[in-house]
Amino acid sequence: MAPAKPAAPKKEDASTAKKEEAKPTAATAPTEAAPAKKAEKGKREKKHKEEKGVHAMYKAEGDKVSRARPTCERCGPGYFMGDHHDRYTCGHCGFTRYKQK
Numbered sequence: 001m002a003p004a005k006p007a008a009p010k011k012e013d014a015s016t017a018k019k020e021e022a023k024p025t026a027a028t029a030p031t032e033a034a035p036a037k038k039a040e041k042g043k044r045e046k047k048h049k050e051e052k053g054v055h056a057m058y059k060a061e062g063d064k065v066s067r068a069r070p071t072c073e074r075c076g077p078g079y080f081m082g083d084h085h086d087r088y089t090c091g092h093c094g095f096t097r098y099k100q101k
Contacts, residue, residue: 070097 057080059068072079072090081088081097088097 073097 057068059066067080069080069083070088071077072081072093072095074095075090075092079090079092081090081095086099088099089095
């Protein structure tokens with residue numbers, strides 16, 4: 001293998017000198033604004049959702065057990081509908097029934 005040639009020194013022309021001048025320096029760049037935004041995002045507390053299971057689908061009243069949510073009209077009695085603030089929605093087929101005000 002032939003020995004590698006040493007790199008030729010770079011010649012500075014007017015176009016490279018202008019590009020270097022256009023770059024902002026550390027003194028002119030805003031350094032305090034960026035960490036302040038990151039600190040605000042880091043301080044937010046995460047909301048913990050309650051874990052829902054089968055016990056959320058039924059209500060136990062004495063010796064009787066009743067369903068807390070309606071079942072889907074299309075899918076049948078095995079599919080509960082999701083309870084939203086203004087509607088019930090089936091997760092299986094997408095059927096939506098709106099609550100009456």
